[in-house]
Amino acid sequence: MIAILDYGVGNLKSIYNIFKKVGVDSIITSDIEVIKSANKYLLPGVGSFDHGINSLRNAPFFETLEIEILQNKKPILGICLGMQLLSNLSEEGKEKGLGWIDAKTVKFELDDKSLSIPHMGWNKTNPTNTKDIYQKLGENRFYFVHTYHVVCNDEKNILATANYGENFTCSIYKDNIYGVQFHPEKSHKFGMQLFENFGEM
């Protein structure tokens, strides 16, 4: 069972819908007991960094989640802001991030001023590793909406990059912790494959 973490931030229903579509059991929850018994976690998120991290830290299940991820090493996948929260900090806010992956979140500073920000729309992603969540994806495209992006301090945490005026990191990983900047729950068969992969891991 995958627990879709409900901390008042993010489009939980879409994630639930796509798990259902690919036949993976999931539950939208903030219940500590349910979260303890889950074997994987989905950390959604939209909106501003500080609001997101404060809401997560103040969630009643936060300490339980930390134990399950950092000690029990259960897999977690952060989506969009949920990925940015895995980093140490963000230029968007003053609060510290989770720091579960050694990275920072910065604003797009593009030389090409004709490119709109936020980066919104479908883009190709290039994985550095086609195991785990990137299995069987091949040529892919995912739907993005974001103004900030993650920069890893250690290159080995980069799972995929995309190009928007410059190459940027759009997916990160470390041990049992994964993050994607794009919205797989809104990315058709590519998203379905990614969620299926996460379900099978």
Next chain:
Amino acid sequence: MLQKRVIPCLLLYKGGLYKTEKFKNPVYIGDPINAIKIFNEKEVDELIFLDIGASVENKEPNYRMIEDIASECFMPLCYGGGVKTIEQMKNIYAIGVEKISISSQAVINPSLLIEASNMFGNQSVVVTIDIKKDFWGEKKVFINSGKKNTKLNPMDFIKQIETLGAGEIVINSVDNDGVMRGYDVKLLRDIKAITKIPIIALGGAGGLNHIKEVFEVSRVDAVACGSLFVYQGPLKGVLINYPSHDDIIKTTF
């Protein structure tokens, strides 16, 4: 690089899918859920649903139908129609819709736009502007499904909503709606020159050539199409269709 988006725009009316011409004569197309299933298979970039009855008849959004739609949509979804309050927007986002379009209310109640973009983020708030020629041939912003002339100049209005927090703007040409003879490329080019907000062109697409033209000439960020993706042939037989990804790439680059 980012691919330009090509978005089917579907009109809801009394629970069914309809298509209008110049905002008039709604013709029944079919069941919305069926259409979504087909668009899912065709891997459309995004979908826009506009309930053309909700605002005029002063109805609450049909949450049940929106939820049915959202649960079948594995692509970004924008809903518009009858949205007047933050509470309604909260309900719609919670159902699984990522973008909400407001139209008449952006004119009548601009504070809704400010509040919504602060609360949900600009990227979640779309403004659809219906533009139509008035009696003198001047293009003006119309509301209430093209029935009421606000006498606002589109350029002034766009600058205004840019500062209020619109994340994207759909420019809907009432005069070109359902006519399938091409977009208002000149107007769209002028609009792109005065704003940094992503612009979605709507109204007039009759073929991929029109889409190519509006991307090349007007430099819009995305296009939306109604008739083109629900009709086929000169007799307008109903057939839900969408170009292949390869054809879109050829058309948009």
